[in-house]
Amino acid sequence: MIPLFDLTRQYNQLRNDVLRTVDEVLSDGQVILGPKVEKFENALCNYLNIKHTIGVANGSDALVIALQSLGIEKGEKVITTPYTFFATASCIVRNGGTPVFIDVDPDTYNIDLNQVERLLKNEKIRVMIPVHLFGQTVSLEDLLFLKEKFGVKILEDAAQSIGSEGKAQNKVSKSGTFGDIGIFSFFPTKNLGAYGDAGAIVTNDDTLAEKARSLRQHGSKEKYFHETVGYNSRLDALQAAILSIKIKYLDQWIEKRIEIAKLYQSLFEKYALPLKYTKFQDKGYRYHVFHQYVVEFRNNAEREMVKKHLNESKIGTAIYYPLPLHLQKCFKEYGYEEGDLPVSEKLSKTTLALPMFPELTNDEIEQVVNTIREVF
Ligand SMILES: Cc1ncc(COP(=O)(O)O)c(C=O)c1O
Structure with missing residues (x-):
């Protein structure tokens, strides 16, 4: 059996350190915010070379809070991609805004910035949320162009791309640090994953950082005095302590992922x-940290055949994402229809994620590829 992702192999290597730090947190009793959260926030600032990190409960809350810090007005349009995890767009709606979905580039699967440029030439839109999908950095050169030409504010969804560069x-610079504000998710399967939900907001802007820090704690800087209506969305101290251990291995794990991607590539080429x-x-x-290793088939029938054969051979796969966001029932009111964003719609029918995690062995990768070969 080859899983799509396996947390247990990594835990076996880190077990002693993780248990020791959990014991430290529980023994000193500081379980809400406190030194362990601050230590991780500082470690992330150093890793990313950024001024502020605000640890929050998860990546979805990080998006909501980061966007609220940018100040969205009721009904205000915000540009994003339909080919991403739901939270990238739901944060717009949760802030009272209106998502404007722009199709993705057929090669990188990231938001097509040429189409964004065409839109911004005709319409003033203040904020956009690009996603560094599957771990591949969106072109920073092109983002900079849009920022300088149209003054658009950028909230980077770097949930999948920690450590990637542009x-x-x-x-x-590292993804997440280039825009006005950026977010990360430490969902357990992410390249830097906690053992539960966790996330962070990062920025070099003092005002945005202050707003986000207050919003994660019910909109209050001083306990029981509230300036805005915020959330209870603090990074858990236990998760922060674990993340402080794991962040030391992050670069090493990323290098492993890149090696795995290269091996997949050489085998696909060979056959x-x-x-x-x-x-x-x-x-x-x-430029790519291979959070997911996603391949694209010529049509839906081939994707389904390969998926079925891999799953029957006990090899894990996943479809990211089976229904693009512009066609989701909950976003019906924004008026998108099938055919509006053809690249995303095609990818949702033709792509498949293959096993990818740093502890995957060469033999396992060869087995995945040989199993795909059996279909063709
Ligand atoms: C692109 C993207 N944005 C946002 C999120 C939300 O993160 P979380 O699951 O930590 O809430 C995820 C995570 O799954 C994601 O992949």
């Missing part, structure tokens, strides 16, 4: 399989 004006995959390029910086 380059603009010869400067390399000339009729599928599309991210071709690894050496750009001199880490």
Whole structure:
């Protein structure tokens, strides 16, 4: 059996450290905010080279709070992608805004910034939420162009891309740190995953940081005095303590993921399989951290056949995402119809995620590829 993702292999390596830190937290009794949360917030600031980290309960809340910090007015349009996890768009609606879905690029699966440019030429929209999907950084050069030309504010959804990098004006920066504000998820399966829900907001902007910090704690800076209506969305101290251990291994795990992606690629090339995959390029910086390894088939029938055969062979797969967000029932009122965003719609029928986690062995990867070969 080869799972899509396996938390237990990593835990076996970290068990002693994790249990020791959990014992420390429980022994000193500081379980809400306190030193363990601050320690992780500082560690993340150092890792990302950013001024502020605000630890929150999960990535979805991080999006809601980050967007509220940017100040969305009732009905205000916010640009995002339909080919992402639900929370990227639900945060807009939860802030009273209106999502404007722009289709994705057929090669990177990230929001098509040429189409965003065309829209912004005709209409003033203040905020956009690009997603570094599956761990691949959106072009920072193109984001910078939009920012400078149209003054659009950028909330980066870096839930899947911690550690990935991009380059603009010869400067390399980590995803999540380039825009006005960024968010991360530490959902257990993420490249940096907690053992429960956890998330963070990051920014270099002091005012946004202050707003977000207050919003995570019922909109109050001083206990029992509330300036705005906020949330109870603090990063759990136990999860923060565990994340402080795990962040030390993050780069090493990312390197493993890149190696796995390269091995998949070389095997697909060797056997000339009729599928599309991210071709690894050496750009001199880490533009892809392979949170998911997603391949694309020529049509839905082939995707379904391969999925069925892998699952029958006890190999884990997943479909990210089976229904693009513009076609979700809960977003019906925004008037999108099938055919409006053809690339996302096609990808939802033709892509498949294959096993990807740092502890995956070469033999297992070969077995996955050989099992796909049996279909063709
Ligand atoms: C792109 C994206 N945005 C937001 C989220 C939300 O994060 P969480 O599950 O921590 O709420 C996720 C996580 O699943 C995600 O993949």
